[in-house]
Amino acid sequence: MNYISKIFNIILNLIFPPVCGFCNKINNEFLCEKCEQKFEQEKSTTIDNYQNAPVFFDEHLYLFKYKKDIRESIIKYKFDEKSYLYKSFSELFIRDKQFTNQFISNYDIIIPVPIHKKRFKSRGYNQSELIAKDIAKRCKKTYFNNVIIKNNNVVAQSSLDDKLDRIRNIKNAFDVGINIDIIKGKRVAVFDDVFTTGATVNECAKVLKQRGASFVGIFTIAKA
Numbered sequence: 001m002n003y004i005s006k007i008f009n010i011i012l013n014l015i016f017p018p019v020c021g022f023c024n025k026i027n028n029e030f031l032c033e034k035c036e037q038k039f040e041q042e043k044s045t046t047i048d049n050y051q052n053a054p055v056f057f058d059e060h061l062y063l064f065k066y067k068k069d070i071r072e073s074i075i076k077y078k079f080d081e082k083s084y085l086y087k088s089f090s091e092l093f094i095r096d097k098q099f100t101n102q103f104i105s106n107y108d109i110i111i112p113v114p115i116h117k118k119r120f121k122s123r124g125y126n127q128s129e130l131i132a133k134d135i136a137k138r139c140k141k142t143y144f145n146n147v148i149i150k151n152n153n154v155v156a157q158s159s160l161d162d163k164l165d166r167i168r169n170i171k172n173a174f175d176v177g178i179n180i181d182i183i184k185g186k187r188v189a190v191f192d193d194v195f196t197t198g199a200t201v202n203e204c205a206k207v208l209k210q211r212g213a214s215f216v217g218i219f220t221i222a223k224a
């Protein structure tokens, strides 16, 4: 970093100091001690093996059950224009030993679950993209956001309660993007915020496996 950009960053930090995304207290790592302790008590990191299950992904890691404080924070992040929370979420992953040592270290490429262009426009950001990109950067993994694309504007999965409706709604919703050849023979980790029925990530995994990915893992903040 050169001298001028260093000065620029110091000034920027004075005007907009980094805060803990969950409680807004000033904190350089975007996650304060108090919130870390609170989430540490809620956390139940699990890696589920799906290699013998009738799905296209091989494993799934999640940090939390989708309830209490983490559920509230995720909802705020998705629907309340709290895009700055992404650094606090990626911090929760980076500080998790199971995630860094037993999961992400086994992968070549990280991609986010894509959202449709229309949804991106109305929200202004893809919440999964921001977190996945930050984690990839910090774990020194290759990151791509256009390996798969959402090809039709299906109804938001969160608006459907029935499992079968969700599976039907998301079926064939993803298509290959411009970088698809990059995944051939690679181990690909797909990030989504919440794992509910697994229908969405399974459709992503299907495209990846059909195009030659050797192993597909899913990681989410929470599991419903």
Ligand SMILES: [Zn+2]
Pocket: 020, 021, 022, 023, 024, 025, 031, 032, 033, 034, 035, 036
């Ligand atoms: Zn905090």
